[in-house]
Amino acid sequence: MDKTFETYEAKFKALADKKRLQIMYELTQRGKVCVCDLADLMGMAQSKLSYHLKILLDANLLIKETDATMNYYELNHKEVNHLLSAELCCLFRTNNNCC
Numbered sequence: 001m002d003k004t005f006e007t008y009e010a011k012f013k014a015l016a017d018k019k020r021l022q023i024m025y026e027l028t029q030r031g032k033v034c035v036c037d038l039a040d041l042m043g044m045a046q047s048k049l050s051y052h053l054k055i056l057l058d059a060n061l062l063i064k065e066t067d068a069t070m071n072y073y074e075l076n077h078k079e080v081n082h083l084l085s086a087e088l089c090c091l092f093r094t095n096n097n098c099c
Contacts, residue, residue, distance in 0.1 A: 011083060014059035019044075020052050024061065024075055032065065032074040 014020060019042070026041050027033060035053070039046045053073060056062045060079050065072045 011059045011061065011079075014055050014061055015083075017052070017055075020056055023049075023052055023056065024080075027062070027073060027075040032072045035071045035073065038073065 023038070023042060026038065030041075033041070035046060035049065039049045042049060044052075053062065053064075057064055061076055063074050063076050065074075
């Protein structure tokens with residue numbers, strides 16, 4: 001159970017930041033975005049943006065695709081939907097009528 005809790009802890013820590021939520025929102029609206037375009041959209045230096053992207057990547061909330069020297073990011077919808085689902089709630093329910 002400790003490993004499960006550590007996994008969720010990392011995901012929720014990644015979500016507990018306004019800038020990272022804004023990044024996820026932009027990716028939701030635009031789909032796959034080049035890091036240079038995302039830096040412009042966010043009004044952030046690419047180095048600062050990379051810091052936030054790494055946290056989201058490590059939490060498996062983003063998908064990264066590299067094409068030559070360009071990095072593209074998109075939301076990992078499967079993982080985000082997983083977090084928004086009843087599955088996490090099932091860890092804390094006392095009845096067996098879930099998941």
